[in-house]
Amino acid sequence: MGSSLWEFFSVRYIILLLLINAACCFSFVQTQTLCHDDERSALLQFKASFTINKSASQDPFAYPKVAYWGRLEGDPPRSNCCSWDGVECSHDSGHVIGLDLASSYLHGSINSNSSLFQLVQLQRLDLSDNNFSYSQVPSRLGHDLTSLTYLNLSMSSFSGQIPSEISYLSKLSALDLSSTYKSHLKMTNFGSLVQNLTNIKQLHLSLVEIGSTVPNTLVNVSSLTSLRLQACNLEGQFPVGIFHLPNLQVLDLAYNSYLTGYFPEELNKSSPLKILILQSTNFSGHLPASIGDLPALNLLNIAFCRFYPHIPSSLSNLTQLNFLGLSSFFSNDGTLSGQVTDSWSWVGKLTRLNNLFLADTNLRGDFPCFLANLTQLVELDLHYNKITGEIPCFLANLKQLSILTLRQNQITGQIPSCLGQTHLTALDAGLNNLQGTIPRSLFELRNLEVFYLDSNNLSGYVEFDEFSKLGKLRGLDLSNNKFSVHIKTRFSGFPPKLQILGLGSCNLTEFPEFLKFSSELTYLDLYFNNLHGQIPKWMWNSAGETLLYLDLFHNHLTGFEENPVIIPWPRLIFLQLGSNMLRGSLPIPGPSMAVYFVSNNEYAGEIPATFCNAGDLYVLDLSSNNLNGMIPQCFENLRALKILKLQNNSFHGDIPRIGSNRCLNLEAIDLSYNQLQGKLPRSIANCSGLVFLNLGNNQISDTFPSWLGTLQQLKVLILRSNAFHGIIGKPASSHEFPELSIIDLSSNDFSSMLPSDYLENWNAMKSVDANEQIYIQYGITYGNFYYSYNYAITVFSKGGELKYFKTPYLLRVVDFSSNRFHGEIPGIIGNLRGLHLLNLSNNTLTGLIPSSLGNLSDLESLDLSQNHLSGKIPSDLAQLTFLAYFNVTHNRLSGSIPQGGQFDTFQEDMYQGNSGLCGKPLPKKCEESESTTPQTSSFEQDEDSGFQIELDWFVVLPGVVAGLIVGVVGGDFWTTKKHDWFIETFSRKRQPRGIRHKRGLRT
Incomplete structure (x- = not known):
């Protein structure tokens, strides 16, 4: 009985196994034969419409998924499209329901006749990271593909208008159309x-130009888990209710500078939010404790809100x-309340931090010691703060630390040798x-890729071959120190992947010959050295295809070894050859050139008309050469131009x-000190962004x-110094x-009364705002380059010229001298309380000096000489405590x-030619009736003691006066020149460039 039962169950078990096996075999055979012929044909046609190009995908793990589709007709798995790489079929119907060709090197385009649209059962389509031209x-x-639930076309070089038909895909749970710049x-x-x-659930539209508000209907999409709208040019107010969506895990709104918004007072404690990015938006208000x-x-x-x-x-709870x-997240109206580094100690509790960015947060005091607790840190950015003291050695204990940015602080002392124990x-x-x-231990950082020590007070004798030990080095900048850099003759051992090299002001006498072997060089800065002779031809042979930035400013160069008609670096964006001895004809900028500087040289002849074929020039500076002829008429077609400097030719x-052909970008025009004639073209009024216009000293x-x-x-x-003439009437509006x-x-030859109606309109001169800007300057960004331009002007004061290489933002000047202005000085001029320089000399002005000039509390120079003014000098002028120059001769x-x-x-010589004046410093004493009691002291009654306390007037001697006019031009402009340059070098995607520092470690 037992044996029979066992045999019965054994047979049943064997039969069951056979049935299961048969079913599996049937299922396998069925899976292998599910492919529909029409869909197989459609896929092969789709494959044939593209070429395979390795540059079409950026993912390092990309590969051509379609390469073996349909290769072996006799092999069933090869001929069955359901087995092809990236193809998914339905087990029930055999129809193609999924197509994943992400990062497949596809290059071509998808037109309306594409066989893709024959796959009408598609539910998932991923074509991301290809190049669709x-x-x-x-x-x-x-x-046609209305069954789609997943659509990803991101980073695949589509362009133009996204069709409205995309909204018909109502079944979508994931849509990614994220683009590139x-x-x-x-x-x-x-x-x-x-x-x-x-x-x-997932809506990703980063870098798609939307240019509208975020619709309030998103507040009702409770299924939403991820919303990425980075750099979409969004505007208006962000719906605050989106913060309360129950399933939201990712919210990325970065780089929408016109998007306003605020945090709700109470955030949901059960919120699954994992990623919150508001960087570089216009969000404001306060951060709630919740x-x-x-x-x-x-x-x-x-950052940057x-x-x-x-x-x-409560952030320490995260x-x-x-x-x-x-970084720099605070309002322009104030600075961070925890200014001293000790007030940031709560950050030390966030022990899981990998990346910490506290740039431009007004950190001050010694290096923050709370950082010692953050042992998981990989990247630390503290640039543009006020950190003092020395670099601490506890950084060597942060074993994961890879990127350290301390740029633009006030850190002192020596570079500690303990940094050589890190893994930077x-x-x-x-x-x-x-x-x-430079400590020798730093040359043991064999993984170091970026090494910037520029603009410090480092000194010593640097043997350049030491850097050959850093075999992975991609960026090195030693510029603007007190180094003497020695490069051995025929030294060629520098890292082959070097891209960034800054050796400005390093006492070099020859072009470094090792650059012959730097085939990937993109940035080269050799400014302010002692380079002589010609720029060698090998300079454009070695880095000809890669060089983007070249600065040879302030050397002793005379030209090129072989004079090129066109600048020989085809991809060069930035060229600075100023302050050399270059001569001959101007080399024509190449098609990629954006910034072209050749000022202060000996170039002669005319500007070739082919300059206008140079592409999108942003900055053109040909000033202070020996150029002549006419300015080419085609200059009016330089649409991208922001700065035009042709002075001193x-x-x-x-x-x-x-301005006749779109002039939205132009910010500065300087054509001074030439021989230009005719009328001022009215088209300049089209340049709505113009900040600086200098046409002085022409005809x-x-x-x-x-x-x-x-x-x-x-x-x-x-x-100044032209032939402008006639009257200055009333302005068209206020x-x-x-x-x-x-x-x-x-x-000039203006002959009217002083334009009091205009004086009334000039609101910027009536007060001085609290703007942080030090100089009138403009920054332009081109790709990864940032260029900061400082306007130079010359004003006439103290009987001579004052030259400003950088025009102070707070400077206020009115100079109407040497015309034929007549009548009285309008009292309304006293409303221009921000004025620093007022020059009305050499006119035919009459009447009294208005006492309202005593309201100009910031005035430093006042010249009323060579007029017909009468009456007394107002005693109110004695209260102008900054007045350093006064001339009424x-x-x-x-x-x-x-x-x-x-x-x-x-x-005395400031009063000559006024026979009726008396009193010091003139030898003529005033008669009793003319004299007034000099107000040299005042008295206050001390109520407690009954005694009088004498308060002597504080007399400011010449040379002691502080201000914008007197003494402002001291110092060497060019020694600080490099502080105004910036280039991105360590390519990252998270952090924006900051416009107040020269260089960052990311884009």
Whole structure:
């Protein structure tokens, strides 16, 4: 019985196994034969419409998935499309339901006739990270593939308008159309898209040009788990309700500078939010304490926002945080409340942090000791703060630390040798006060890729071959120190992948010959050395295909070894050859050139008309050469031009109609010190962003260009020493020249009364704002390069010229001297309380000196000489404590000279030609009736003691006066020149460039 039962169950078991095996075999055979012929044919046609190009995908693990599709007709697995790489079929129907060709090296385009649209059962489509040749996203996606639940076309070089038909894909749970800066994808139907995608979980549209508000309907999409809208040019207010979505894990709104918003007061404690990125938006308000209650948050980046300067201590509760970005996140109205580094001790509790960005947060005091607790740190960015003291050795205990950025602080002392015990791949300590030599231990950092020590006080004798030990080095900058760098003859052992090299002001006498072997060099800075002779030909042979930036400023170069007609580096973006001895004809900039400097050389001849074929020039500086002829008319077609400097040459003829062909970008024009004639072209009024216009010292014959008053950004207008003439009438409105800070109409032939109506309009001169900007400057970004331009001007004061290589932002100047202005000085001029220089000399002004000039509390130079003014010098002027220069010679003034204050410092020759004046410093004493009691002291009654306390006037002696006019031009402009340059070198995607520092470690 037992044996029979066992045999029965054994047989049943064997039969069951056979049935299962048969079913599996049947299933396998069925799977292998599921492919539909029409879909197989469609896939092969789709494959045939592309070429395989390895440059089409950027993923290092990319491979050509379609390469073996249908290769072996006799092999069933090869001929069955369901077995092909990237193809997924339905087990029930055999139809193709999934196509994953991400990172497959596909190059070509998808047109409306593509066989892709025959796969009407598709549910998942991923074509990301390919190159579709900037073709448009086909509208048939929305018409024919309506079963799609997943669509990913990101980073695949589509361009143009995203078709509205995409919104027909109502079953989508994931949509990724994220673009690149080059693709220029646009979407105008964001609202209708969101309205139809009611089941969406992942919506990624980064770098798609949306240009609208975020629709409120997103607040109702409770299924949403990830929303990425980075750099979409969003505007308006972000719907605050999105923060309360129950399933939201990722919110990325970075780089939408016009997007406003704020945090809700209470955030959901059960929120699954893991990633929150608001970097470089216009979010404001305060950070609620409840932000510390988000239990899953591991990435928080609110850098470069406008939040109130207070950080809740509850952030220390975010123990899962591994990325924290607070760089420059505070409002422009204040600075961070924990300014001293000790106030940031709570950061030391976030022990899981991998990335910490505290750049530009006003950290001050000694190096933050709380960082010693963050043993998991991989990247630390503290640049642009006020950290003092020395670099501590506890950094050597942070064994994971790879990237360390300390740029632009006030760190002193020597570079500690203990840094040689770290595992750094990038060290940026530029723009500090470091001293001593480079420790030899740093040459043991064999993984070091980026090494920046520029703009410190480091000294010593540097044997350059030491750097050959750093075999992975890609970026090195030693510029602007006190080094003497010695490069051995025929030294060739430098790392072959070197891309960035800065050896400015390093006492070099020859071009480093090892550069012959640097085939990947993109940035070369050899400014302010002692390089002589010609630029060798091998310079453009070795790095000809890669060089983007070249600075040879202030050497002793005379030309090129072989004079090129066109600059020989085809990809060069930035070229600085200024302040050398270059001669001959101007080399023509290449098609990629954006910044072209050849100022202060000996170039001669005319500007070739082929300059206008040079592509998108942003900056053109040909100043201070021996150039002549006419400025080419085609200059009016340089649409991208932002800065045009042609001063100090011998150009003649009419000024081209600059601005006649789109002039939205132009910010500065300097054509001074030439021989230009004719009228000022009215087309300049089209340059709505113009800040600086200098046409001084030419032969321009025209009336006052009142039409320039429509330029709302214009700060500097210099028309000195031309043939401008006629009257200056009334402005067309009360909004003319609202930002004008410096106006120089001197040495022309204006013949009206002083333009009191214009003086009333010049609001920028009525007060001095609290702007942080030190100089009037403009920064342009081109690719990874940042260029900061400082405007240079010359003003006439103290009887001579004052040259500003950098025009102070707060400087206020009115110079109407040497014209034929007549009538009285309007009292309204006393409203221009921000004025530093007022020159009305050499006119035919009459009447009294208005006492309202005593309101100009910042005035440093006042010249009223060579007029017909009469009456007394107002005693109110004695209260101008900054007045360092005062000239009223050759008028008809009378009475006593005010005493006290700055008037005790003025010499006799400042009053000559006024026979009626008396009193010090003149030898003529005042009669009793003319004299007034000098106000040299005042008395206050001490109520407690009954005694009088004498308060002597504080007399400021010449040379002691502080201000913008006197002594402002001291110092060497060019020794600080490199502080105004910036280049991105360590390519990253997380952190934005900062415009106030020279170089960062990421894009």
